[in-house]
Amino acid sequence: AQKITQTQPGMFVQEKEAVTLDCTYDTSDPSYGLFWYKQPSSGEMIFLIYQGSYDQQNATEGRYSLNFQKARKSANLVISASQLGDSAMYFCAMREGREAAGNKLTFGGGTRVLVKP
Amino acid sequence: KAGVTQTPRYLIKTRGQQVTLSCSPISGHRSVSWYQQTPGQGLQFLFEYFSETQRNKGNFPGRFSGRQFSNSRSEMNVSTLELGDSALYLCASARSGGRMQNIQYFGAGTRLSVL
Numbered sequence: 001a002q003k004i005t006q007t008q009p010g011m012f013v014q015e016k017e018a019v020t021l022d023c024t025y026d027t028s029d030p031s032y033g034l035f036w037y038k039q040p041s042s043g044e045m046i047f048l049i050y051q052g053s054y055d056q057q058n059a060t061e062g063r064y065s066l067n068f069q070k071a072r073k074s075a076n077l078v079i080s081a082s083q084l085g086d087s088a089m090y091f092c093a094m095r096e097g098r099e100a101a102g103n104k105l106t107f108g109g110g111t112r113v114l115v116k117p
Numbered sequence: 118k119a120g121v122t123q124t125p126r127y128l129i130k131t132r133g134q135q136v137t138l139s140c141s142p143i144s145g146h147r148s149v150s151w152y153q154q155t156p157g158q159g160l161q162f163l164f165e166y167f168s169e170t171q172r173n174k175g176n177f178p179g180r181f182s183g184r185q186f187s188n189s190r191s192e193m194n195v196s197t198l199e200l201g202d203s204a205l206y207l208c209a210s211a212r213s214g215g216r217m218q219n220i221q222y223f224g225a226g227t228r229l230s231v232l
Contacts, residue, residue, distance in 0.1 A: 033219065043205055045223035091160065099219045103148050103211050104173040107160035 003027065004094055004108035012114050013082045020067070021077040021111045023092030033095040034075040035105065036066065040088045048090075051075060079113075087115045119144065121224035123208050128229045135196040138227045142189050142210030148172070149191040150221060151183060154205040163206075166191055167213060195229075203231045 005024045013019040025034065036048040051059045051066045059066045067076040079086055089112050093105040122141040130136050142149050150173075151163040162175040166185035183193045189210070195202055205228050209221035 035220070037223070042225065043207075043228070044225040045207060045209070047220055047222060050220055093160075095219065099213070102165050102167065102173040103150050103209075103213065103219050103221055104162050104165060104175070105150070105152075105160075105209075105221065106162070107152075109159050 002108075003096075003106045004092055006090075006092055006108035006111050008111045009109070010112040010114070012116055013079075013086075015084060015115055015117050016081055018078060018080045019082055019113065021079070021090050021092075021113070023075045023077065023108060025073050025075060025092075025094050027073075027094065027096050029096045031096075031098045033099070034066070034068070035093040035095070036064070036075075036077045037091045037093060038086075038088045039091060039110070045091070049077065082113075082115045084115050084117060087113060089113075121208055121210050121222055123206075123224035123227050125227060126225065128227060129232060130198050130229065131232050132198055132200060134198050135194065136198060136229060138193045138195075138206055138208075138229075140191045140193070140208030140210075140224060142191070142208075143222055146210035146212050146222075147189055148211040148213040148219075148221075149185055149189060150209045150211070151191070151193050152207045152209065153177075154207060154226075155203070160207075163193070198231045200231050202229065204229060 032053045034051045038046045089110045092108040148167045150165040165173040185191045205226045209223045
């Protein structure tokens with residue numbers, strides 16, 4: 001079974017509008033971390049936001065917020081007020097186990113976002 | 118503060134050769150991980166080094182190996198290259214040790230083409 005599933009291979013969004021990128025995960029470990037990364041065409045992966053499995057509040061970082069629904073095992077990324085520079089591939093990733101166990105990330109297949117002016 | 122530096126950025130090799138990729142982590146980061154990205158398989162974890170020891174390993178053949186030096190710099194080696202090894206190889210570093218310490222920051226990658 002896929003550990004991280006991103007069901008939207010690609011999407012268009014109008015500049016200045018909000019967009020939600022879906023991510024569902026599968027793990028039996030009670031301790032895990034969820035990450036979102038952005039990969040522009042240049043190739044570098046840019047960290048956007050992190051949510052720990054024990055965090056009570058949804059994570060927010062500027063225009064990025066994570067809609068964490070633990071019971072549904074979903075961790076959707078919301079980008080508010082989209083900008084042209086937001087056009088990129090977006091990856092959801094998971095680290096299973098406690099932080100001390102290390103940093104192995106499992107990635108989803110990604111969602112390509114294209115922001116239209 | 119300098120980011121993660123990977124060298125070289127581009128490499129062209131032929132089948133059967135070997136290759137070494139280098140990664141310099143962010144200053145103060147002790148964990149270095151390597152990932153392979155291909156159009157077909159996506160992003161896959163290769164291995165992680167922490168304090169010069171391999172801490173985690175992905176499902177790759179023994180042709181893929183790595184090491185970490187005392188200054189946390191890491192190298193990845195692929196021996197007997199195959200066409201399927203053509204990929205973008207990404208290195209990531211993390212401070213490691215606590216809740217927000219395990220966020221991995223990535224380099225720009227090394228694009229390897231095997232002919």
